[in-house]
Amino acid sequence: MPKKAKELSALAVAKIKEDGRHAVGGVDGLHLRVVGASRAWVLRIAVGTRPGADGQPRIHRRDVGLGSFPEVSLAEARERAREMRRQVRDGEDPVLKRQASKAEAALASTKAKTFEECAQAYIAANRAGWKNAKHAQQWENTLASYVYPKLGHLPIAAIDTGLVLDVLQQRIGESGAQETLWLHKTETASRLRGRMEVILDWASFRGYRQGENPARWKGHLEHELPARSKVQKVEHHPALAYADMATFMAELRTRDGVSARALEFAILTAARSGEVRGAQWSEIDFKARTWTIPASRMKAGKEHRVPLADDAITLLQALPRQVGNEHVFLAPKGKQLSNMSLTAVLRRMGRGHLTQHGFRSTFRDWAGETTTYPREVCEHALAHKLADGVEAAYQRGDLLAKRAGLMADWASYCGSSRSAHT
Secondary structure (H helix, E strand, C coil), X not given: CCCCCCCXXXXXXXXXXXXXXXXXXXXXXXXXXXXXXXXXXXXXEEEEEEECCCCCEEEEEEEEEXXXXXXXXXXXXXXXXXXXXXXXXXXXXXXXXXXXXXXXXXXXXXXXXXXXXXXXXXXXXXXXXCXXXXXXXXXXXXXXXXXXXXXXXXXXXXXXXXXXXXXXXXXXXXXXXXXXXXXXXXXXXXXXXXXXXXXXXXHHHCCCXXXXXXXXXXXXXXXXXXXXXXXXXXXXXXXXXXXXXXXXXXXXXXXXCHHHHHHHHHHHHCCCHHHHHCCEHHHEECCCCEEEECHHHCCCCCCEEEECCHHHHHHHHCCCCCCCCXXXXXXXXXXXXXXXXXXXXXXXXXXXXXXXXXXXXXXXXHHHHHCCCCHHHHHHHCCCCCCCHHHHHHCCCCCHHHHHHHXXXXXXXXXXXXXXXX
C-alpha cells in the first residue's frame, strides 16, 4: 500500500518554493506543482484502464488541474480533489466531464449571439466582396432603421417567423394602421427581407441557430405577404418629352458653371449621374472619341465604353483643367461634384420637377420612336443588361460602331431646332 503523504498546514504549503511536485496530504494524489514563480494544484488520479505496451490493461492515471495557488486555497483544493475522487468512484471521468461542460458553455455562448452581432459579423466578412462602399452602407442603414430596434438585441437562435413579420409589417409614418413597411415601401421591405434571410442563413452555417429560415419567401412568407409585384408602385423618373429637347438644351447651354456642363454631358452620353460626376480625364480618349467608364463605377459592374459625339468632344475640350487633378467636372474645391449638383441646375432653370435620370428615358423614347436603330443598340447605349438571357449570351460585343452613329444622331437632335416642333 502506498505511503500516505503527511497532511500539511496552509502555512507549510505557503512556504513551499522549490520547483517540482509536492504532496500536501489530506487527499490522495493532491500536489502543489511549482515551476518558477507559478504554483498550481494538481490531482493525480486513476481513471479506468488502457492497454499497455504488452497489450495488457494498465491503470490509466492522469493529472487534473484544480486551479492556481494562492487563488485556490489549500482547503478549496482538498474539497475539489475529494469531489473529483467521488466522481471516479461513481464511474465518471472528471476530465471528460469538464471538457463536456466547457463545450456546452461555449455552445450556449454562441447561441446567445444577437441578431445585430451576427449582422455586423456578416457585413464585415463580405464587405470586401461588394463592389462599392455604398452597398455596405445600404445594408447597415436599412438594418439600423427597421430591424435592430425590433429584434437586434435578441438571440439569433430565437428569431422566428413572427419576429420577421413584425419587422416587415411594422407601421411607418403617422397616417394609420394600413401604412406598413411592406405595403408602402415595398422595394425597401423586399430587400430587407432578403438581407435578413442571408444573415439568418449565415448564422445557421456558423452554428448559431438551427431549423428552417423564418425569413425565406418561397413556401413560407409568400403565404402571408402579398407579392411585391402586386403591391409595389412603379415610380418613373420625371422625364422631358423628347420634342422639347432642343429648347431645353438651348437654355441649358446659356447656363454657366461646371454643373451645367456635367448635366449637358450626361444628356449627350445618356449616362447616369454618378458615372458623369466621377469621370476622370484618364478615361477620355480624344483620338478614339470614347469615354471608358470602369466597372467599379457602373451599376452592372462591367466596363462600359461610350462613343462621344462632336458636341460632347467640344464640351470636354472647353472645360478647365487643374494640374494633378483627374476629375473632369471639378467642384469649387477641386473635388468631385456632389450628387445634388445636377438636380440643382434643373431647379435653377425652373425645371425642379425633372430629374437627371429622366433624360435617359427621354433618350430611350426618342431612339425607340423616331429612329430605326435596333433595340439592342439602344439598350447598350444605356448600359442596360439584355433581359433575354439567350440574346445576351450571343451578343458579346458592345456594338460601339453602331452606338457611335446613334449618339451622333442624338446630339444632332438635341441641338436641332426641329425637335422643338416635332
